[in-house]
Amino acid sequence: MSKGDLPLGATLLSLNSVLVRFGGVVAVNQVSFEAKVGEILAVIGPNGAGKTTVFNTVTGVYTPTEGDISFAGRPLAGLKPHQITRLGLARTFQNIRLFPNMTVLENAMIGGDAGSKSTVFGAMFKTPRQRREEEASRQSALDALSFVGMNAPLGREAAGLSYGDQRRLEIARALATKPQLILLDEPAAGMNPAEKVDLQRLILKIRDSGVSVILIEHDMGLVMKISDRIVVLDFGKKIADGLPEEVRENPAVIVAYLGAEDAAS
Numbered sequence: 001m002s003k004g005d006l007p008l009g010a011t012l013l014s015l016n017s018v019l020v021r022f023g024g025v026v027a028v029n030q031v032s033f034e035a036k037v038g039e040i041l042a043v044i045g046p047n048g049a050g051k052t053t054v055f056n057t058v059t060g061v062y063t064p065t066e067g068d069i070s071f072a073g074r075p076l077a078g079l080k081p082h083q084i085t086r087l088g089l090a091r092t093f094q095n096i097r098l099f100p101n102m103t104v105l106e107n108a109m110i111g112g113d114a115g116s117k118s119t120v121f122g123a124m125f126k127t128p129r130q131r132r133e134e135e136a137s138r139q140s141a142l143d144a145l146s147f148v149g150m151n152a153p154l155g156r157e158a159a160g161l162s163y164g165d166q167r168r169l170e171i172a173r174a175l176a177t178k179p180q181l182i183l184l185d186e187p188a189a190g191m192n193p194a195e196k197v198d199l200q201r202l203i204l205k206i207r208d209s210g211v212s213v214i215l216i217e218h219d220m221g222l223v224m225k226i227s228d229r230i231v232v233l234d235f236g237k238k239i240a241d242g243l244p245e246e247v248r249e250n251p252a253v254i255v256a257y258l259g260a261e262d263a264a265s
Contacts, residue, residue, distance in 0.1 A: 006072060008038040012181055012212055013058065013089070018067035020050075020057055020236075027053040029236040030067070035181065040203065040213040042223045045233035046256055051216045052094055054233070055183050059091050060084045072180065088180035092170045092187060094216075100159035105138070107158050107169055108145050111176030112137030137176075144176040145169075147209070148202060164195040171202065181212045188219045200226055224248065232256065 006012060013035040020028040028050045035041045043051050056062045058069055060081040069076045071089055079087075090111070098107050145154070148168045152161055158169060167187055174182050184203070188196050196219065203226055207213050217223050223230065223244070230247040232240035234256040240247050247253055 006037045006180075010037045011035075012037050012072060013214070014068075014070045015054070015058070016068045016070075018054070018057060018069060019065045020053055020062055021065040027236055028057065028064075028233075031233065031236070031238050032067075033231045033238060033241055035212060035214050037180075037212055038207070038210075039228040040207050040215060040226055042215045042217060042227040042230045043233065044217065044220075044223060044230060045239075048235075049233040049256075050236040051233055052185055053236075055091060055185055055214075055216065058084075058183065059089065085177055085179075088178070089183070090174035090177045090179035090181070091183035092167075092174050092185055094185040094189065096166050096170055098158040098166060098170060098173075101157055103155050103157055104145065104150065104152055104161070104169060105141055105154040108141035108172050108176050109137050111144065111173040112140035140176045140178065141172070144172040147175060147205075148172045149198075163190055164192075164198070167191065167195075167199070168202070171206075175206070175211070179211055181214065182206060183214045183216075185216045186218065187215070188217055188222055196222060 011034045015034075016032050018028055018031045019026065031050070031054065043054065045051055053062065057064050058076070060076065060079055060083070071084070071087055074087065076084055099110075148171050150165065150168055150172060152165055158166060161169065171182075171184070171187065187203075188199055191199060200222055203213055203215065215223070215227065227244050229242065230240070230244055231238060232247060232250070232253050234252075239252045239256060240250045242250075
C-alpha cells in the first residue's frame, strides 16, 4: 500500500530541536526524534504533554517556532497540509473528523482525491483526465476500505456507523492517500475491548503492508504490545526514547505518569 522506496530501517521522519510557542506558552520544547521505515513508533505522555501539537506541526497545521522537520529527506518548512499529504504523510485525528452526511465511499474518496491535479475546468466539463482521476480516487478508496475491513454498505452515511466503524473509516480515508507514513492520534479512544483488539491487528497489518506508523495513545497495554520504539513527552519536552521495556523502567517516565510521591512509595 505504501508508495515509498526507502530501505527498511532508514530514517523516514526527522524532528530536530523543534520548538513550538504560542505567545508566552511553549507547547513543544526542543524535541528531537526520528521515525524509521518499517516501524511502529509510539509517542506517549500525560495530558498536555504536547503530543498532538507535535502531530499538528509535522503535518503543517502549525509552523515550528524553531527547529527543522524533514520527511523522506525533504524539509517540510513552508509546506501546507495538502502538500505534505501528497508527499506521503497521512494522519487521523483525536476527535473523529468525518463528514457525517456523506457516505462511507464519499468520505474515503476524499483521501483518494489528495493527489488529484484536476482543474476547475476539468471538474465542470468532465474531461478525460478528470474522469481518470475520479476513477483512480474511487479505486483507492475501495482498496483502503477493504484493507481496514469495513463491512458497512458503501452508501451508508458516516453518521450512522458505529464508533468503531467511524474510526476504521477515518483510517481508511488516510490510507487512501497511499502514504509512506501514517500518524494515528489516539485511535483507541472510546473503543470497547473487542474493538481495541481489532485495532491492534489493523495497526500491525498497516505496518506489515509497508506503511510506517506513529501512534499517540493513552492505552498503555496497546502501546506496549505493538510498539517497536516509544518516545515520551512531558510538559513539551522529550524525557525518554527507546524500546518499550526500556521506557517502562525509566524513572523519569514513572514520575511523569505517577507523580514523584507515588513513584517513591
